[in-house]
Amino acid sequence: MGKAALGLLALLGWSSQVPLASAAAPTDYSVMIISRERLEVATSCEIGIYLNDQLTGRLFQEESTSFNLPPGDVDVRLRLLPGQAPGCNNGIENQKAQRFTLKAGQVIKYRIAMSETGLYLKQAALGY
Template identity: 70%
Template sequence: MIKAALGLVGVLGALAVVPAASAEGNSDYSVLIISRERLEVATTCEIGVYLNDQLSGRLFQEQSTSFNLPPGPVDVRLRLLPGQVPGCAPGLENQHNQRLNLQVGQINKYRIAMDHDGLHLKRAGLGY
């Protein structure tokens, strides 16, 4: 019995030395949320979200995506992607970037809209 108690105390002492995991700590990032929740883009085609010229997300109607990014500038480009939906063949389109400046700890929400210049992001309220 005494050996079991000493063994338990030894194990508890060893666990006290190991640092506990924490969700706090380094939060040096910004959150970018891009949504296609509204019917502002009158197409059933999938929209590709490119961050710094790299395909990072794909959105159909009523979807959203989020990214944890380092602070600083990020170039965002949106384009229609060819897919299995009829009428979504690749074609010529205006491919321009929008530069967003992200701050540490900031949550940025944008929604996808379309006008005569093509697809672009509009700032949206967080809604909470």
């Protein structure tokens, strides 16, 4: 009985040395919706959405898309993509990106608009 008790104490002591395995808490994502539903951009060209300088989406008129993104900063750049419609050829355009800081669990909607300096995102109401 003494050996069994001693073995049990040794086992309990050893188990306190081993780190407990635990699953990491899931990261809450934010949702960024980008819409071209309104006719604010007077072109039939396809618009490319670049997140952190990578083409991640394409929008035609009256379309929208959404992205599940981790919290933090994201750079968004919009540009007209070359296509078969007249006037959609590559040219010199503004390469300026907009920086957004996203929070975990946030759902935010933007619509594409155009100014003298090019395409940009304008915050919009979620509408639901």
